[in-house]
Amino acid sequence: MSAKTPESAYAELVKGLWEENPVFIQVLGMCPALAVTNTAVNGLAMGGATLFVMVMSSLMISSLRKVIPRQVRISTYIVVIATFVTVADMLLEAFTPLIHKELGAFISLIVVNCLILGRQEAFASKNTPRMAVADGLGMGIGFTFALVLLGGAREVLGKGALFGVSLFGDAFEPWIIMILPPGGFLMLGFLLLLFASVKEAKENLNGSPAADTSDERAA
Amino acid sequence: MEDNLQLLWIFVGALLVNNFTLSYFLGLCPFFGVSGRLDTAFRLGLANIFVMVITSLCASFLNAFVLPHAPYLRLISFIVVIASTVQFVEMVVRKLSPVLFRALGIFLPLITTNCAILALALFQTSRGYGVLEGIVFALGAGGGLTLALVLMAGLREEAELSNIPGIIRGTAMNLIIAGILSLAFMGFAGLFSAS
Numbered sequence: 001m002s003a004k005t006p007e008s009a010y011a012e013l014v015k016g017l018w019e020e021n022p023v024f025i026q027v028l029g030m031c032p033a034l035a036v037t038n039t040a041v042n043g044l045a046m047g048g049a050t051l052f053v054m055v056m057s058s059l060m061i062s063s064l065r066k067v068i069p070r071q072v073r074i075s076t077y078i079v080v081i082a083t084f085v086t087v088a089d090m091l092l093e094a095f096t097p098l099i100h101k102e103l104g105a106f107i108s109l110i111v112v113n114c115l116i117l118g119r120q121e122a123f124a125s126k127n128t129p130r131m132a133v134a135d136g137l138g139m140g141i142g143f144t145f146a147l148v149l150l151g152g153a154r155e156v157l158g159k160g161a162l163f164g165v166s167l168f169g170d171a172f173e174p175w176i177i178m179i180l181p182p183g184g185f186l187m188l189g190f191l192l193l194l195f196a197s198v199k200e201a202k203e204n205l206n207g208s209p210a211a212d213t214s215d216e217r218a219a
Numbered sequence: 220m221e222d223n224l225q226l227l228w229i230f231v232g233a234l235l236v237n238n239f240t241l242s243y244f245l246g247l248c249p250f251f252g253v254s255g256r257l258d259t260a261f262r263l264g265l266a267n268i269f270v271m272v273i274t275s276l277c278a279s280f281l282n283a284f285v286l287p288h289a290p291y292l293r294l295i296s297f298i299v300v301i302a303s304t305v306q307f308v309e310m311v312v313r314k315l316s317p318v319l320f321r322a323l324g325i326f327l328p329l330i331t332t333n334c335a336i337l338a339l340a341l342f343q344t345s346r347g348y349g350v351l352e353g354i355v356f357a358l359g360a361g362g363g364l365t366l367a368l369v370l371m372a373g374l375r376e377e378a379e380l381s382n383i384p385g386i387i388r389g390t391a392m393n394l395i396i397a398g399i400l401s402l403a404f405m406g407f408a409g410l411f412s413a414s
Contacts, residue, residue: 035244082295181242182401189394
C-alpha cells in the first residue's frame with residue numbers, strides 16, 4: 001500500500017474528472033445534480049459544498065479505516081458525513097446567506113448523496129488517506145464540473161444569462177422550461193446523448209468499437 | 220372541516236403538485252435503478268411509503284423532545300433514526316416475505332440513502348407540520364413516489380419493445396422520458412390556485 005507512487009495518486013485524482021465522472025459516466029448523485037442546477041452559480045455552490053464534504057470525510061474515514069468495525073461501517077460513514085454536512089451548511093449560512101437560502105434543504109441532503117457514501121465504501125475504506133483525498137478531490141471536482149456545465153447550459157437557455165450576466169439582450173425569448181424541473185431531466189438527457197454520439201463517432205473513426213460496460217452499470 | 224381540507228391539500232400537494240421525484244428530484248436513484256420492471260417498482264414504492272410514515276413519526280418525536288435542546292444535531296439524529304428504521308424494515312421483510320426481499324435486493328438498504336426519506340423529515344420540520352399532518356404528508360409523498368416509479372416502469376417496459384436507436388438507449392432515454400413525465404405533472408400546478 002505504501003509503495004504507491006505520486007503518479008498513482010495523480011491518477012486517482014484525474015480519473016474522477018472525466019473517465020469516471022460521477023454525473024455523466026457513473027450517473028450517481030443525481031438528486032442534487034438536477035435539483036439545484038437551474039443556474040451556474042447554484043451548481044458551483046452545490047459542487048463546492050459536496051467537494052468539501054467529500055474530501056473531509058474521505059480523509060477521516062481512510063484514517064480510521066482500521067478502527068471502524070465492519071458491521072457498523074455504513075452507520076459510521078453516515079455519521080461522519082452528516083457531521084461534515086452540518087459544518088458545510090453552517091459555513092454557507094454564515095458566509096453566503098443568499099445562496100444558502102436558494103439551495104435550502106438540498107445542502108442538508110448532501111448527506112444522502114449516494115456518490116459520497118459510495119466513494120467511502122468503495123475507495124476510502126480500503127486506501128491510505130493520501131489516496132483517498134486524491135480520489136475525493138477528483139470526484140468532487142468532476143461533480144462540480146458537471147454541475148456547473150449543467151447549470152450553465154440551463155441558465156443560458158432558460159434565462160439567456162450565464163453567472164447572472166445577460167448574454168443575448170432583450171430580443172432573446174428564454175426557454176422558461178429549462179429552469180423548471182422538467183428542464184433538468186431533459187438537459188441531462190440531451191447532454192448524455194451528445195456525449196454518447198461523440199463517443200460513437202470517435203469509435204467509428206478509429207474503427208474499433210471498444211467494449212464498454214459503463215452503460216450496463218448505469219442501467 | 221377546515222382541518223380536513225388542510226390535510227387533503229397537504230396530501231394532494233405532496234402526491235401530485237410537488238411530486239417528490241418529478242418536481243423536487245428526490246429519490247432519483249431508485250427511480251432510475253428499479254424502474255425496469257413494473258412489479259418490483261410497485262413493491263419498492265410500498266416499502267418507501269412504509270419507511271416514510273415511520274420516519275415522519277420519528278421526526279415529529281425528535282422535533283418535539285430532542286431538537287429544541289440541540290438544534291445542531293438535527294441532521295445527525297434524523298439520519299441515524301432513518302437508518303435504524305430501514306434496518307428494522309429489512310428484518311421484517313426478510314422474515315415475512317423472502318421473495319420480496321430478493322426482488323428488492325440491494326435497494327432496500329439503499330432506501331437509507333434515498334434523499335426522499337431525509338427530505339421528508341426536513342420538509343416536515345421546516346413547514347412546522349404536527350404529527351397528523353406529518354403522517355398525511357408522508358402518505359402523499361410516498362404515494363407520489365410510488366406513482367412516479369410505476370409510471371416510469373410502465374413506460375420503460377413499453378420502450379424495451381419499441382424500435383429505439385441504440386445510441387439513446389439507457390440513461391439518456393430514461394432521463395428524457397422522466398423529463399416528459401415531469402412536464403405532464405407540471406399541469407397539476409394549477410390545482411392550488413383554483414382552490
